[in-house]
Amino acid sequence: MTVYLTRFRLNPARVGARRLLGSPQSLHAAVLSSFAEPPRQRPDGARVLWRVDQPARSEVVLYIVSPDEPDLTHLAEQAGWPRTGGWQTRPYGTFLDRITADEVWSFRLTANPVHSIRRVPDEPTKRTAHITPRHQVEWLLNRQQDAGFAVLEKPEPRPDLPPADAFEVIAHSRKDLMFQKRGEQDTRTHQVKLSRVTFDGRLRVLDPAAFRRTLTSGLGKAKAYGCGLMTLARTE
Incomplete structure (x- = not known):
């Protein structure tokens, strides 16, 4: 599998970085501009995914998983450190190919946990964000099996707490x-609302093939706006 993982540190002191961080549309466009040819979703589901992490107040990191190797020169010039910052891109496919069943990993995922509701019987369903952490975790647990993994259960779950707290x-x-987003079929703009939530936890791989698809095609909605990308780290 040919896939790349890229890490780029943004410089929040620069106007260009603040503009990108304040507009998911602009950052999405900047990520797609990193490729000479327009990225297309491959038959195996692999696509361009991105996520912004802020591990410290002055540190903001952009992660990209992509079927093709990106060139982030424009981002370094506009929103990074052009002379000393740069970015790091590594082949990701070899790592993915080595994932096996029953491996345990720490993970981070930024996603758009939503559900569809209907307030009256004849009303069309409306996509609505999950508000509470408990419902957000339940959203993830409801998708884990199809995504090829299982979030680990706590060694001693408390029976007096909701089931989601047992993981x-x-x-x-x-x-x-x-x-605001311009429609694809007309020139009118539409207001887009979405909620991004970050999940940190530990998981066990159930189905390596399905799990690889999750890591390269994303999980959930709003992938164009920084959602769906899961990354792994060795568990302690």
């Missing part, structure tokens, strides 16, 4: 986004 995962850093 080694937390949902945090919820951020509500609102922006």
Whole structure:
């Protein structure tokens, strides 16, 4: 599998970086501009995914998983450190191919946990964000089997707490986004609302092939706006 993982550190002191971080549409466009040819989703489902992490107040990191190797020169010039910053791109496919069943990993996922509701019987369903961490975790647990993994259960779950609290995962850093998007079939603009939530936890691989698809094609909705990308780290 030919896939690349890229890490790029943004410089939040620069106007260009602040503009990109304040607009998921602009950052999406900047990521897609990193490829000489327009990225297309491959038959195996692999596509361009991206996520922004902020491990410290002054540190903001952009991660990209992509079928093709990106060139982030324009981002370094506009929103990074052009002379000393750069970016790191590594082949990701070899790592993915080595994933086997029953491996345990720590993971981070930023996603758009939503559900469809209907307030009256004849009304069309409406996509609505999950608000509470408990419902957000339940959203993830409901998708884990099809995604090829299982979030680990806590060694000693407390029976007096909701079932979602029995698992080694937390949902945090919820951020509500609102922006205007031009329609594909007309020139009118539409207001887009979405909620991004970050999950940190530990998982066990159940189905390596399905799990690889999750890592390269994303999980959930709003992938164009920084959602769906899961990354792994060795568990302690």
